[in-house]
Amino acid sequence: MKKIVLQLLILASALVISSCGGRNGGQTEDTTDGIVTTDDTSITDAVTTVAPVPTVPHVELTSRREQIGSSATSFKQLLYPLVTIEGNGSLADTINREIEAACANLFKRSVPGAAAMVRDGAEIEFTISDCKTYFLDGRYLSVAFFANIEVFGSGGDETPDRAYSTLNVDLQTGEVLxxxxxxxxxxxxxxxxxxxxxxxxxxxxxxxxxxxxxxxxxxxxxxxxxxxxxxxxxxxxxxxxxxxxxxxxxxxxxxxxxxxxxxxxxxxxx
Missing domain, CATH: 3.90.640 (Actin; Chain A, domain 4)
Known part of the structure; x- marks a missing residue:
């Protein structure tokens, strides 16, 4: 009986030494850039996972020209950004729809009744001449549109104007603010x-x-x-x-x- 107890004590001691892995407890450290990593599964539950920093979407400016009504000389020249979000095409599509809608609404608000004006002999030139985008803290997209407007009456008289509009979007939800x-x-x-x-x-x-x-x-x-x-x-x-x-x-x-x-x-x- 004493022999069996002694063998059990020796076995238990060996298991304790093995699980501790010496002074470092089986840990390996990589201090590159001040980051410490470990392969010790005994402390897995104590490791806090840090949320990844949001990826700033890729932005590409897009332009298109559209005729206004039946007039070949009346047009709207649109300029706006389209975003690409890696791994989340659905969110990017939602944001891009909002951007295109904001661009279209700027024209409608700036030249109300444009189609009727063209039918009555006017000529309209609507041009978004500049577009600025900025990502705020990787969370918000802010867009500014700058437009020039020229309306030529049937008598040749010109009415120049300018317009400005903005769009602010939450990049995590696609919600317009x-x-x-x-x-x-x-x-x-x-x-x-x-x-x-x-x-x-x-x-x-x-x-x-x-x-x-x-x-x-x-x-x-x-x-x-x-x-x-x-x-x-x-x-x-x-x-x-x-x-x-x-x-x-x-x-x-x-x-x-x-x-x-x-x-x-x-x-x-x-």
Whole structure:
């Protein structure tokens, strides 16, 4: 009996030594770039899996020209981005549909009744001349469209105009963000613009401070009316539309390093 007990103790000791693997407990370390890995299955449950950083989609600008109505001389020249998301074609398709819809809506809003105008003898040239895209923190896609519009009446008179529009999309869900999902304090934003707090970055339109103040009246939370906004790494660009005054728009740059936490107070996403 004593011999059997002794053999069992020796066997148990051997198993303990084997499972510990000496001082390092069977671990192998790779300290490349400061990352430590282990093959010790005894601590598997204690390892926390870190979520992968979102992959920034690939963007390619696409253009197409479409005839307006039956007029061979009236057209809309569209320019917009299309995204490709590796491993998630369905989400990319959803986002691309929203981008194309925003592009089409800019034309409809800028030239209402275009087909009827063409039938009555007018000629329309609508061109999206520039398109900017930015990925904010790998989470949001922000797009800005810049359009030039020329309408020639049947008598040859020309009415030039410009238009600006933005689109902001959540890259994780494909959801388009509007209104207070982007701007959390509209009144503070309007007050900052009206007081001349921010740089005016658009040119070509002469407007006074009172003109801008009057244009800002159209933006109201209770009517869910918010100005278009485009986000980039250095801040936000806000568009004040002047359609009721002399046409076109004025852009203002709100930097994200503004003192007294202005940027984070005004905007819902950073």
């Amino acid at each position: 509007y209104g207070n999902a982007l701007i959390s304090d509209l009144e503070k934003l309007k007050a900052g613009i009206a007081s001349g707090k921010f740089e005016r970055i658009s040119d070509g339109i002469e407007v006074s401070a009172s003109d801008i103040a009057e244009a800002l009246v159209q933006y109201r939370v209770d009517y869910d009316m918010y100005p278009p906004v485009f986000f980039a790494d250095d801040g936000a660009t806000v568009c004040v539309e002047l359609a009721k005054l002399q046409g076109g728009y004025v852009l203002f740059k709100i930097p994200n390093d503004t003192t007294d936490e202005y940027f984070t107070d005004v905007f819902s996403i950073e």
